[in-house]
Amino acid sequence: MKRILSFLLIVLLACTATAALTSCSEMETIVLNVYNWGEYISDGSEDTLDVNAAFEAYYLETYGVKLEVNYTTYASNEDLYAKLKSGATGYDIIIPSDYMIQRMISEDMLETLNFNNIPNYQYISESCRGLFYDPQEKYSVPYTYGMIGVIYNAARVDEADVGGWDLLWNPKYSGQILQFNNSRDAFGSAMYYAGIDPNTTDMTEWQKALDLLVTQKVLVQSYVMDEVFNKMEGEEAAIAAYYAGDYLSMAENNENLAFYYPTDEEGNYVTNAFIDAMCIPKGCKNKEAAERYIDFMLSKEVAIANAEYVYYASPNRLVYEDADYIDYIGEEGMEILYPSHMNFKEMYSTYAYRNLSTEMLQEVNVLWEKLKIDSSTVGNGIYIACAVILVFLIAYAIFSYVQKLRHRRYYW
Secondary structure, three states: OHHHHHHHHHHHHHHHHHHHHHHHHHHOEEEEEEEEEOOOOOEOHHHOOEHHHHHHHHHHHHHOOEEEEEEEEEOOHHHHHHHHHOOOOOOOEEOOEHHHHHHHHHOOOEOOOOHHHOHHHHHEOHHHOOOOOOOOOOOOEEEEEEEEEEEEEOOOOOHHHOOOHHHHHOHHHOOOEEEEOOHHHHHHHHHHHHOOOOOOOOHHHHHHHHHHHHHHHOOEEEEEOOOHHHHHHOOOOOEEEEEHHHHHHHHOOOOOEEEEOOEOOOOOEOOOEEEEEEEOEOOOOOHHHHHHHHHHHHOHHHHHHHHHHHOOEOOEHHHHOOHHHHHHHHHHHHHHHOOOOOOHHHHHHHHOOOOOOHHHHHHHHHHHHHHHHOHHHHHHHHHHHHHHHHHHHHHHHHHHHHHHHHHHHHHO
8 A cells, every 4th residue: 555655646746846847837938020131140051150049048148048049030110110009919129210210209109128137238338329219228238320321333323413402313324123012211311312301291292202203203213112123233223222231241242343422512421320229019019028138139249149140230339339340341341331520419409300209190191102003104094005995995986997898889
């Protein structure tokens, strides 16, 4: 009897221990949903650091908790906003641009951050802190920054034509020009070209920009976001306005590509300056783990790996002061990403996109839809088609009438 009781006790303890371990395992498994731009993190390809896998290993080692990063991407700020606004929940980390962060803050879409979990924030440059989109530094941590410039194929574009925004409207390169496939940047390019404030609330100015984009449309091969990489590297197109960091990535795969920031007559840069920052959206299920992820992204090895992979300027001094990083980016790359003669904070305060009111955004979206539908072109096409059909019907009617007359004569 004692043996039987002992055996039963052992079985009971074993079952209890198994159940406890299973329960612990289930409780300690965290899924962290990260929603980011495409090609915007070091992912382990070509012997680079796999940042998400490294964070999973770091989290298990540091906190004794199993964590899995579920990583998905979007193509534009507007896509991100629409996804979240449609009711999509469960995201723990997002990395929008400044004007979109400002909008999300105004619509109570972001969590305030606990910076006790983000001690590496101390390494963020003062030039990227306290800016208009998050003046109290409560909702975001800068990830990258930069400016928009013009990428062109030097083997197909005359040097005499480069330097300003007008290259994107040059009929000499019809069918070889790419334009942004998002309203803010597309309208921005037209506004900088025309000397219009991209944050104006005067709809007549936005209409002028639309008129320029309509004029440009007959020259445009395609409206793109991430597709710009294949098109420019593969020489399907010759000209594209895009983000400076992406030029450095493309230039690695095509030595014919060149770059410049559009300037005014005095040689001053006239283009958008932007910051993308890490945020936690409302509805996040793992806020503490998300804050630890942000802090991990600011650690030296990881921050350098990301900066080298995405080729955008880093606001983290552990990156831009590192000798190996400087050597990796090279002299041309450092001058493009961190122009020595430019005060970024001053440039940013002048040319960065601000959030527009809901009413303004609705009106801008209407203009954008008009451009994409291109009612004028469609209308002309319809008129031409109708005219052709009408001529055909008249000709057919005349032909039928003549045939009837011949038929009557024959039998008369």
